[in-house]
Amino acid sequence: MKSPTLALAVTASILAQQTLAAGFIDDSSASLNSRTYYLRNDNPNAPGVDQSELAQGFKLDYLSGFTQGTVGFGLDVQAMQAFNLSGGIQHPNASTSNSFVPVNSDGTPVDSWSRLAGNAKVRLSKTELHAGGALSPNLPILIANDGRLLPQTFEGVTLMSREIDNLTINAGQLNSSTGRASSNATGLAVAGGTQASNKFTYAGGDWKLNKDTVLQYYHANLSNYYQQHFLGFLNTTPLSDNSRIKTDLRYFNSTAQGKNGDPGYIFNNNGGYASHPGKVDNTTWSAAFTYSLGGSSFMLGRQQVSDSGGTVYLNQGNVLSGAGNNEGNGGASVYLITDVMANSFIRAGENTNFAQYSYDFAALGVPGLSASAMYLHGDDIRSTGGARYSEWERDMRIDYVVQSGVLKGFGTSLREGSLRSGIPNVAAVDQARLIFSYTYAFF
Numbered sequence: 001m002k003s004p005t006l007a008l009a010v011t012a013s014i015l016a017q018q019t020l021a022a023g024f025i026d027d028s029s030a031s032l033n034s035r036t037y038y039l040r041n042d043n044p045n046a047p048g049v050d051q052s053e054l055a056q057g058f059k060l061d062y063l064s065g066f067t068q069g070t071v072g073f074g075l076d077v078q079a080m081q082a083f084n085l086s087g088g089i090q091h092p093n094a095s096t097s098n099s100f101v102p103v104n105s106d107g108t109p110v111d112s113w114s115r116l117a118g119n120a121k122v123r124l125s126k127t128e129l130h131a132g133g134a135l136s137p138n139l140p141i142l143i144a145n146d147g148r149l150l151p152q153t154f155e156g157v158t159l160m161s162r163e164i165d166n167l168t169i170n171a172g173q174l175n176s177s178t179g180r181a182s183s184n185a186t187g188l189a190v191a192g193g194t195q196a197s198n199k200f201t202y203a204g205g206d207w208k209l210n211k212d213t214v215l216q217y218y219h220a221n222l223s224n225y226y227q228q229h230f231l232g233f234l235n236t237t238p239l240s241d242n243s244r245i246k247t248d249l250r251y252f253n254s255t256a257q258g259k260n261g262d263p264g265y266i267f268n269n270n271g272g273y274a275s276h277p278g279k280v281d282n283t284t285w286s287a288a289f290t291y292s293l294g295g296s297s298f299m300l301g302r303q304q305v306s307d308s309g310g311t312v313y314l315n316q317g318n319v320l321s322g323a324g325n326n327e328g329n330g331g332a333s334v335y336l337i338t339d340v341m342a343n344s345f346i347r348a349g350e351n352t353n354f355a356q357y358s359y360d361f362a363a364l365g366v367p368g369l370s371a372s373a374m375y376l377h378g379d380d381i382r383s384t385g386g387a388r389y390s391e392w393e394r395d396m397r398i399d400y401v402v403q404s405g406v407l408k409g410f411g412t413s414l415r416e417g418s419l420r421s422g423i424p425n426v427a428a429v430d431q432a433r434l435i436f437s438y439t440y441a442f443f
Contacts, residue, residue, distance in 0.1 A: 023067055023068050023072065024064050024065050024073075024074060025065065026065060027065025028063060028065050028443070029061075029062075029063050030061065030062045030442040030443055031060075031439055031441045031442065032058060032059070032060050032442070033060075033061070033437065033438070033439045033440075034056075034058055034436075034437065034439075035056070035057045035058075035059075035437045036054075036055075036057075036435070036437075037054070037057065037100075037149045037433070037435050038054045038434040039052075039053050039431070040053075040432045041429065041430075041431050042429070042430040043427045043428055043430075044430055045427065045428050046427065052086065053084075053086045053100050053101055053109075054086040055082055055086065055100065056085055056149075057083075057149040058080065058082070059080045060078070060080070061077075062076065062077045062078075063076045064076065066121075066123045070124070071122060071123070072122070072123040073121070073122055073123075074120075074122075074123070075119070075121065076119045076130075077118040077134075078118065078134040079116050080114060080150050081113075081114045082112060082113050083111070083112045084110060084111055084112065086101075086109075100149065100180075101149075101181055102181045102182060102183070113181075113182070113183045114183055115178060115183050117133035119132030119134050120132055125163060126162040127159065127161040127162075127163060128161075129157065129158070129159045130157070130158050131156070131158075132155065133153065133154075133155040133176075133178070135158055135172075135174070136152075136153055137154060137158065137172070137174075139170055139204070140204075140218050140230045140232055140335045141202050141204070141218045141335070142154075142220065142313075142314060143334070144333070145331050147180070148180040148181065148331060149181070150180055150181070152177060152178065152179055152180050152331065152332070153178050154174045154177045154178075155174065155176045155177070155185055156173050156174035156175050156200075157173055157174075158170070158171070159171045159172060166207065166209075167207050167208070168206045168208075169204075169205040170203070170205065170206075171202065171203040172201070172202055172203075173199065173200065173201045174188065174201075175188075175198045175199065175200075176188065176198065177314070178329070179316075179329030179330060180331045181330075181331070182329050186316055187316065188316055189222075189225065189315070190225050190226065190280070190313070190315055191267065191268050191312075191318070192278075192318060193225060193265055193266060193267065193318060194264050194266075194318050195224075195264035197223045197224050197225055198223070199221075199222070199223035200314065201220070201223075202220040204218025205218075212235055212236050212237060212238075213234065213235045214232075214233075215232070216230065216232030216233070216234070217231055218230040223257070223258055224259040224265050225258065225259075225260050225265060225267070225312075226254050226255065226257050226260060226280040227254070227255055227257045228254040228312070229252070229253045229254075230251065230253075231249075231251040232250050233247065233248075234246075234247070234248055242293065243293045245289065245291050245292075246289070246290040247288075248286075248288040248290070248301075250284075250285065250286045251283070251285045252282070252284045252285070252311065254280050254281075254312045255281060256280045256281065260278070260279055261276065261278045266278040267280050267309075267312060269309045269347070270310035270311070270344075270346055270348070271310075271426070272309075272347035272348035272382055272383060273307070273383055273384055274309040274348055275308040276309075279309070280312045281306075281308040281309040282310060282312055283305075283306040284303070284311045284346065285303070285304055286301060286302065286336055286337060287302055287303075288337050288354075294363045295359050295362065295364065296357070296359055296363075297357070297359070297360075298355075299354075299355060299356040301353070301354045301355070302351075302352070302353055302354075303337070303338050303345065303350075303352040303354070304350075304351050304352075305345075305346055305349060306349070307382055309348050310346050310347050310348045310350075313332060313333075313334040316329050316330075316332070318330075338354060338376055340376065340393060340395050341393070341415065341419075341431055341433075342417050342419040342431055343376075343391065343419050343421075345376055345378040347423075348381070348382045349381055349382035349388070350379070350381045351380045352376055352377065352378040353376070353377055354374065354375065354376040355375055356372060356373065358372035358373075368400055368401040368402065368403045369398075369399070370398070370399050370400075371396075371397065371399070372396070372397055373396045374395045375392070375393070375395075376392060376393045377390070377391075377392040378390060378391050378392070389422045389423045390421075390422050391419065391422060391423060391426070392420055393417060395415070395416070395417040396416050397415040397416070399411065399414075400412050409438060409439055410437075411435075411437045412436055413435040413437075414432075414433070415432070415434075416432050416433075418430050
């Protein structure tokens with residue numbers, strides 16, 4: 001029995017004797033999230049392989065409080081159900097590659113899919129430990145992706161401690177993940193890897209120097225693939241009553257670990273050049289500066305990826321299940337501002353300039369309405385043939401959340417993005433997303 005499953009069983013046994021304890025029930029909450037998602041993904045250079053899909057998802061979360069005593073115990077349960085409303089796809093590989101709707105062994109989309117998972121949790125003073133299969137980390141070295149209908153989740157153990165004032169310590173070990181378009185967990189890997197690693201460990205912390213400044217350091221290790229160091233600096237400096245400037249600096253250093261480079265443990269370096277093909281060898285840094293005045297925000301930034309290889313992060317889309325079928329486990333996030341709708345701008349040698357303008361219409365008396373437009377241009381992308389390539393992406397979005405009345409909290413998001421790349425075999429993309437979401441809190 002896996003350790004998270006054992007921990008869940010032990011905690012459930014304890015709770016059977018303490019279920020009525022004050023705190024466990026009194027401090028609990030339950031909510032139901034509904035998300036209706038339309039995705040259109042076109043390749044203007046290859047008519048006939050376009051994707052147009054509509055699906056409906058529901059996510060039910062129950063979060064208990066903690067039992068009384070020096071050591072408190074709790075239990076979180078998460079149930080998800082999704083329905084394919086489009087009835088079919090225009091291209092048989094569209095759902096698999098974009099991780100929107102799972103596919104059967106013959107490539108046809110399923111009608112529905114679901115998940116049920118839970119986490120046991122323990123609290124001692126200001127330290128919490130969570131163990132189970134519904135973990136959603138949001139850390140510089142790992143972000144659970146929530147860019148489609150259902151969120152990506154992980155199985156393992158996580159620990160968060162705030163025993164020291166202004167310092168948050170995070171650590172953990174993860175064994176598997178369940179993708180955005182899957183009901184089943186698979187092992188962990190990187191882009192290009194087909195052999196699963198069952199051990200991703202991490203530790204680090206966020207140190208709040210003052211109310212405006214945060215320093216971050218994290219170390220992560222994916223067994224037989226890579227080890228990674230991250231440094232971050234966040235600062236917000238008020239300039240006046242309605243203006244401020246935000247500085248966001250990020251640095252990653254990643255190197256090969258274990259079997260990385262051997263057959264099955266290959267890192268494809270995001271399709272670009274690598275000093276040692278198949279092996280992780282990368283540094284990536286980015287800097288973004290945002291000036292806000294009233295409802296307007298202007299962001300300018302720069303990102304550089306080392307010539308030695310592309311940026312590495314957990315991405316297990318190629319990992320096969322025991323049955324040899326793609327589990328829909330593709331789709332992952334990397335903690336970079338350039339990780340946008342269609343692209344991430346993280347190929348070997350890629351240097352990216354980016355800019356964004358956003359506006360919060362609350363400044364004009366329309367709270368809940370916001371809009372943004374972003375442009376990114378990457379160049380100097382290395383290739384095995386010696387040529388250098390470039391690419392660009394333009395993204396726009398408008399969001400509105402109802403602020404009052406019966407539909408309070410109902411959200412609408414309309415997003416449009418276009419990607420063009422000079423890299424051979426990289427498809428042009430015109431993508432549109434329309435998302436309706438609503439969360440109902442039972443208690």
